Amino acid sequence: MPRILSAYEPQAYAIMRIVVGLLFVCHGLQKAAGAFGGVNGEPAPLFSLLSIAGYLELALGLMITMGIFTVAAAFLASGQMAAAYFIGHFPMGYWPIMNQGEVAVLYCFVFLYIAARGPGIWSVDMFGSATR
Numbered sequence: 001m002p003r004i005l006s007a008y009e010p011q012a013y014a015i016m017r018i019v020v021g022l023l024f025v026c027h028g029l030q031k032a033a034g035a036f037g038g039v040n041g042e043p044a045p046l047f048s049l050l051s052i053a054g055y056l057e058l059a060l061g062l063m064i065t066m067g068i069f070t071v072a073a074a075f076l077a078s079g080q081m082a083a084a085y086f087i088g089h090f091p092m093g094y095w096p097i098m099n100q101g102e103v104a105v106l107y108c109f110v111f112l113y114i115a116a117r118g119p120g121i122w123s124v125d126m127f128g129s130a131t132r
Contacts, residue, residue, distance in 0.1 A: 017123070021064035024060065025058055025061035025065065027057045028054045028059070029054070031057065032054030053084065056076075057077075064077065064111070066123070068123075068124045068125065071118060071119070074112070075111070075112075078109075081107040081108035085108065
């Protein structure tokens with residue numbers, strides 16, 4: 001079967017990086033600012049683990065979206081999601097689908113892929129770079 005869409009791989013990867021980054025920003029806004037219903041209807045308490053996670057998600061999500069220090073930001077975000085899974089979900093059971101941790105696991109591995117793959121096109125990191 002011919003791979004018709006393979007010619008658009010760089011664009012598809014960039015769109016994935018941007019969308020995933022924006023979704024991560026939304027998770028950060030939910031925790032840090034109480035947006036989208038917040039945590040139980042309000043922002044997480046200041047200096048709590050959830051609040052710190054929210055500010056990290058906000059900053060790292062913006063960096064991944066714009067492609068600024070993408071590899072480092074994605075690697076840190078992957079680690080944060082691994083920690084979120086093991087701290088917040090794993091104690092409720094092993095399987096992510098049963099302990100409501102599938103989003104954390106998915107983010108963890110998507111960010112790990114982004115860290116391994118690099119920023120790609122349409123990123124600040126690629127401006128002025130001779131290799132693409």
